Amino acid sequence: MATGAAGGGSASMDTYREARNWLLMPAWVTLAILVLVPVAMMLIYSFLTKEFRGGVIWEFSLAAYDQFFLDRGLFGDEPARIEWTYITIFWRSIWQAATATVLSLAIGFPTAYFIATRPARMRPIWVFLVTIPYWVNLLIRTVSMKFLLRDQGTLNDFLIAMGLIDTPLVIVNTNIGVQIGLFYSYLPFMVLPIYAAVERYNFTLSEAAADLYASRTTTLTRVILPAVKPGVLAGCILVFVPSLGSFLAPDLLGGARNFMIGSLIEEQFKGNAGNWPFGAAASMILLTLVLMLLLLFARQQVKAGKTAG
């Protein structure tokens, strides 16, 4: 299988130094053709003219970005004002993703901390239990959540049977439904990096804090949290980024009023809107947001690494 290119080099650190470029070539070529070139094509498409039944006409145009940011009235002859429709959809997506992130942090941090303070042989089992749901089909998990949260779903049946409520709680087709769906989709992503950080945390620091009469809460917020901050940030990024561009949770658990970026983009290609340049432009704006966020995060991690070292 992998033997063809191997063989050269010394048996030291860099056994395959000479073969290195050949070993990496298939990955470079595949990913360049199937990821880098497509993203470049998408950028080009966002500056082309739309064809009505989907597709593009090869003529330079700023119409997609114009439509996204500017409102020129119904007939396009009024002075340009800011178009709020799409900015609102982006803003709502950011808000939904942020809420899901905060929810995941509230449940994920204590869970990760608890797992990291288990005896060493119990930890892999806990990690395994938290990881399994991530590997279960996201579509199936979202459908399951919908089944649970429906008006006649298991949750409402249970609450009514317990006598806690008389009429079913309406969760599906609301913002809260989407938030719960996003939270549920990406919760394991919050737990794992925080767990990794807490496991490396030196608990003698907590002892030192206690010796200096710090309360438990102060120890948590002033000693433990700063020490595990990179893990917490990584968890937040890993929940926030996929939530932002998510399609399934808003589509299945939200209604028309809970439209998010993912649905807006999907509609340009699969739905009736059929405006490829506009869909490409919206994707570029989303990609830019995400890359900026990842860049900020990377700088933060480098800083954290420096202060820790």
Next chain:
Amino acid sequence: MRAQFDIKTYTGFRAIALVCLFILYAPLIVVAVYSFNASQSLTNWEGVSLRWYADVFTGPESGKFKQAARNSFIIATVAATVATAIATLAATGMVRGGRFKLRSLSFGLISLPIMVPEIVLAVATLIFFSSIGFDRGIMTILLAHIAFCIPFAYLPIAARMQGIEHSYEQAAQDLYATKRQAFTKILLPLMMPGIISGFLLAFIVSLDDFIITNFVKGAGVETLPTAIFGSVKQGIKPNIMAISTMLLGVSIVMVTISFFVSKADAIR
């Protein structure tokens, strides 16, 4: 010792951890239980029955689901195999290739499919195939899957390789093994747990993908997730819960194998 234990523990964290597990599993368990419901209705429980499983295999929608399942498994097998081969080569180059200038750039490229939001990758791939006039169908799904499976296969393989000391290959060569023998007889078997685990994860990721598949599939070509999505759009039906439960089983079995394979290392 006792004091240290107290310092570590926060009251309530155990409860929250248990709540976390409950949240993660409750929806899956509820669906699995209701897939065995004898009733036509979703909510009334009328006893245990396998009728919805029978419905999946012989019911009116069985033809569609069988075709979708066949497509899904063919695509997942081929995509995971190709991605694992590419990732194994790449991991060997990255971990055993010494220091080199393009290292972090290469790592960035390999992890790109995980970092870019899935919907963006879906749009880009659709536009790419459309612009070069590549007809949408099984082939476009397969190519797209190979690309996003690479990082999932790469990570466990590279992690495994980093844990293998160079001294094993060195010892083999001291005992007059050729470099090729050192690779095939020593390094590759040691890497096997990582390779198997990478393959299984890539397989699941491919089997599960909805968003990218939905964009690049041609009309009439369905995989299990797109067929399920189409069906769910008209309302959740009991046969969907039976399919979901079976897919759930496949994922759990594969992840469990992957977990035990990667744990089963005699050499540390």
